[in-house]
Amino acid sequence: MKKRANLRFLSEGAFKGLVKVLIKTFAVYGTTLRDGFPIYSRVSGPDELVLSMRPTALSAKEFLFPQREVLLRFDREAGTHEPVIEAEDQVIIGLHPCDIHAISLMDRVFANGIPDANYLKRRGHTVIIGTECLPDDYCFCPSVGTMTAEDGFDIFLHKIKAGYLARIGTERGKRLLAKALTRLPTDKETAELEGFLKKKEASFKVRLDAPKEDLPLIYAKSDQSGVWDKIGAICYGCGSCNNVCPTCYCFDVVDTVKADLIHGERARVWDGCTLEDFAKVAGGHNFRKTRAERLRHRFNRKFRYLSDVFNALFCVGCGRCSRTCLVKINIAEVTNELIREQKSGK
Amino acid sequence: MSLSVSKKAANNILSPYLPVECRIERVVRLTEKERLFSVAPADARLLGYAPGQFYMVGLPGYGEGPISITSGPGEGGEFELCIRAVGSLTDAVHRLTKGERLWVRGPFGRGFSVEEMKGRDIVFIAGGIGIVPMRSLIKAVAGKPGFGSLTLIYGAKTPDDILFGGEMQEWREMGVDVRVTVDTATAGWKGPVGVVTRILPGLDIDPTNTVAVIIGPPVMYKFVVIGLREKKVADSSILVSLERRMKCGFGKCGHCQINSVYVCQCGPVFRLTELSSLPEAFG
Numbered sequence A: 001m002k003k004r005a006n007l008r009f010l011s012e013g014a015f016k017g018l019v020k021v022l023i024k025t026f027a028v029y030g031t032t033l034r035d036g037f038p039i040y041s042r043v044s045g046p047d048e049l050v051l052s053m054r055p056t057a058l059s060a061k062e063f064l065f066p067q068r069e070v071l072l073r074f075d076r077e078a079g080t081h082e083p084v085i086e087a088e089d090q091v092i093i094g095l096h097p098c099d100i101h102a103i104s105l106m107d108r109v110f111a112n113g114i115p116d117a118n119y120l121k122r123r124g125h126t127v128i129i130g131t132e133c134l135p136d137d138y139c140f141c142p143s144v145g146t147m148t149a150e151d152g153f154d155i156f157l158h159k160i161k162a163g164y165l166a167r168i169g170t171e172r173g174k175r176l177l178a179k180a181l182t183r184l185p186t187d188k189e190t191a192e193l194e195g196f197l198k199k200k201e202a203s204f205k206v207r208l209d210a211p212k213e214d215l216p217l218i219y220a221k222s223d224q225s226g227v228w229d230k231i232g233a234i235c236y237g238c239g240s241c242n243n244v245c246p247t248c249y250c251f252d253v254v255d256t257v258k259a260d261l262i263h264g265e266r267a268r269v270w271d272g273c274t275l276e277d278f279a280k281v282a283g284g285h286n287f288r289k290t291r292a293e294r295l296r297h298r299f300n301r302k303f304r305y306l307s308d309v310f311n312a313l314f315c316v317g318c319g320r321c322s323r324t325c326l327v328k329i330n331i332a333e334v335t336n337e338l339i340r341e342q343k344s345g346k
Numbered sequence B: 001m002s003l004s005v006s007k008k009a010a011n012n013i014l015s016p017y018l019p020v021e022c023r024i025e026r027v028v029r030l031t032e033k034e035r036l037f038s039v040a041p042a043d044a045r046l047l048g049y050a051p052g053q054f055y056m057v058g059l060p061g062y063g064e065g066p067i068s069i070t071s072g073p074g075e076g077g078e079f080e081l082c083i084r085a086v087g088s089l090t091d092a093v094h095r096l097t098k099g100e101r102l103w104v105r106g107p108f109g110r111g112f113s114v115e116e117m118k119g120r121d122i123v124f125i126a127g128g129i130g131i132v133p134m135r136s137l138i139k140a141v142a143g144k145p146g147f148g149s150l151t152l153i154y155g156a157k158t159p160d161d162i163l164f165g166g167e168m169q170e171w172r173e174m175g176v177d178v179r180v181t182v183d184t185a186t187a188g189w190k191g192p193v194g195v196v197t198r199i200l201p202g203l204d205i206d207p208t209n210t211v212a213v214i215i216g217p218p219v220m221y222k223f224v225v226i227g228l229r230e231k232k233v234a235d236s237s238i239l240v241s242l243e244r245r246m247k248c249g250f251g252k253c254g255h256c257q258i259n260s261v262y263v264c265q266c267g268p269v270f271r272l273t274e275l276s277s278l279p280e281a282f283g
Helices: A012-025 A097-111 A117-124 A171-177 A187-202 A212-220 A227-234 A240-244 A291-310 A320-324 A331-343 B007-011 B088-094 B128-141 B165-173 B218-230 B272-277
Strands: A007-011 A027-034 A037-042 A068-075 A080-083 A090-095 A126-131 A155-160 A163-168 A251-257 A263-270 B020-029 B034-041 B054-059 B063-068 B079-084 B101-108 B121-127 B150-156 B176-182 B210-215 B238-241 B269-271
Touching (some): A007 A012, A012 A163, A097 A117, A155 A171, A227 A331, A251 B063, B054 B088, B121 B218, B128 B210, B150 B165, B218 B238, B238 B272, B269 B272
Parallel strands (some): A027 A090, A090 A126, A126 A155, B210 B238
Antiparallel strands (some): A068 A080, A068 A263, A251 A263, B020 B034, B054 B063
C-alpha cells in the first residue's frame, strides 16, 4: 500500500503553513482536545489541532450528515415549499482510517438509488485529510479490515518523527498539497512508517475471533442466540450507540412551524434503531418491541444486513458504541460470543 | 472502493424531498375514522402508479406519512387516498375539504404485477384497512378480460367499520365473489362472524392456478398463510403487502427495514417465498 511515489514528506512547519492557507478559503474542522477528551471542532489556527491520537467520542458524520438538517422551507399560507440543500467548502483534518472507511460507506448509501442531494452536496464540498491514530482498549479495526485506508481521503498524513509523510488520494488533494513545501521521503522515513504500522497492528488488545468474510454468515446463524436476550436485558435503549456510530445514518423527518404559524421548515434529525419507537407505526404496532430485537437489528445492520446490499461490513471497528455504552455492551465481545457459539455448535 | 462525489455533479441533484402540490377534489366520509379523498396532482407523473404502490403524503407543519393508493391505475387525472385518522398528520388531513391542498411525493415502492395474474384465479384476503390498497388491485382486474375467477374475503371489526361496502355490490356485479366477515356483529348483520381464516376452508380453490393476495394487520398474515397452505396454494403464488414506518420513501431513513430489505424499495409487495429470509416480516 505504501507506494513511495505517492508519498511526500511534509515538515511540521509546512503542515501548519498548509492549514493556515486552507483556513483562508475553507471552514476547517479538526481533532482537538476538550477537557482532555478528543473531539472534532472548528479550528481557527493549526496550533489548536491535536492529531494522531485515540478516537474521538463522536464520529465525523455530523459534517456530512448534521444531527439536524433542514430539507425544505415552507409557507403554509402560500402553500409553497422551497428545497434547502446547503453546503460550505470545508476541510476535515484528523480523520482516522476507520472514519475514512465509514464515510466511503455513507457515500455509497446516500448515492444508492434515488440520490440524496443534501448529503452528496456536502460531500462534494468536503476535503478529507486523514491522520494516523493510536488504538485504545475498544478499537478493533484490523479485524474488519479498516486499519489502513487506500482511498476515501484527499490527503492522508502519517506521523513520523521529523514531520509527516503525506499520501495523496485525489487530484484535489494533490492540488492542495502543492500549496505546501514538500519533498520525496527518504528510505529511512518510509522504513519508519513501515515500522510504525507493524507496531500499531500488534498493539490492538481487542480482536474478532473470525475472519471478516465469515461475519455475515455468523450473524445470519445467530438470530436465535441467547446473546440478544442477555444484552437486551441490560440495554437502556438510550440510542447512544446509534449517535456515536460513524455508519448509523437513520433519520426521522420533523416539521417545525414558527410562531407566526405560517413559515416553517422540514428537517431530518438523527434517529436510532435502538430507540423504542423506531419501528412503531401509526396505530401503535411496534415491529421490534423488545430491546433484544432492536439490538439484534442494530448489530445485524453492521455485520450482515447492509453487507447483503453493499457487499461491505458496516462496522468499521472504531469501538465508539462500546466506549460510550452506559451498560458496557461491547460490540467486539458480543460478536466474539456469537463466534464462540457457532464454533461450539450451540 | 470509495465513490468519489464530484462537487459539480452533486450541486445539480434535485431535492428528493420536494413534494408536488395536489388539490383535493372530493371528500367522502366512509366511516367514523376513514375518509376517501380524490386528489388531483399538479404533476401528472404522480398518476403513473401500479396497484400496491404508495405515496408520501404531507401537510406542512404536520409532516409526511406513507399512504397507500386506493384508486385503480389509469383512472384519469385524480388518485384516491383512503385515510384513517390515527395521529396529528392524518387528523389534520381529515379537516381538509374540497379545494384545499395536500403535498405528495411518489409513487414509491414495488406494487403488484397485474400482468403476472393474467389467466389465473385470484383470491384477495383483506383485513381492516388492508382493503385500502387491495381496492386498487381489485379495480385493476375486476371486470377486465383475461383473469380467472375473483374472490374477495374481507374481514372488518364490526359492520360499521366496513369500507367500500357500497362498491362491493358493483364488484359482485362484475363477477367478484365477495365474502365479508366481521369480528363482532351488530343488530341486523346477517353475514358471517369471525376472522377471515374461517372463510378459507369453504372456498373451492384450484391450487395449481390460484394467486392469493393478503393485506391486513400484522397478526393476520401467519394464520392466512397456514389456511392457504392447507388449500395447497404454493408459497410462490402467495403475495403480501407489508406495512412499516417510513420517513423518506426511497431507502435512506432506515425505518422500514426488515432484516436486509427496505420495504419502501423491495416492497411493500412481496412474494411469500421472498420472506423466508426475512424472519421479521410478520413481526
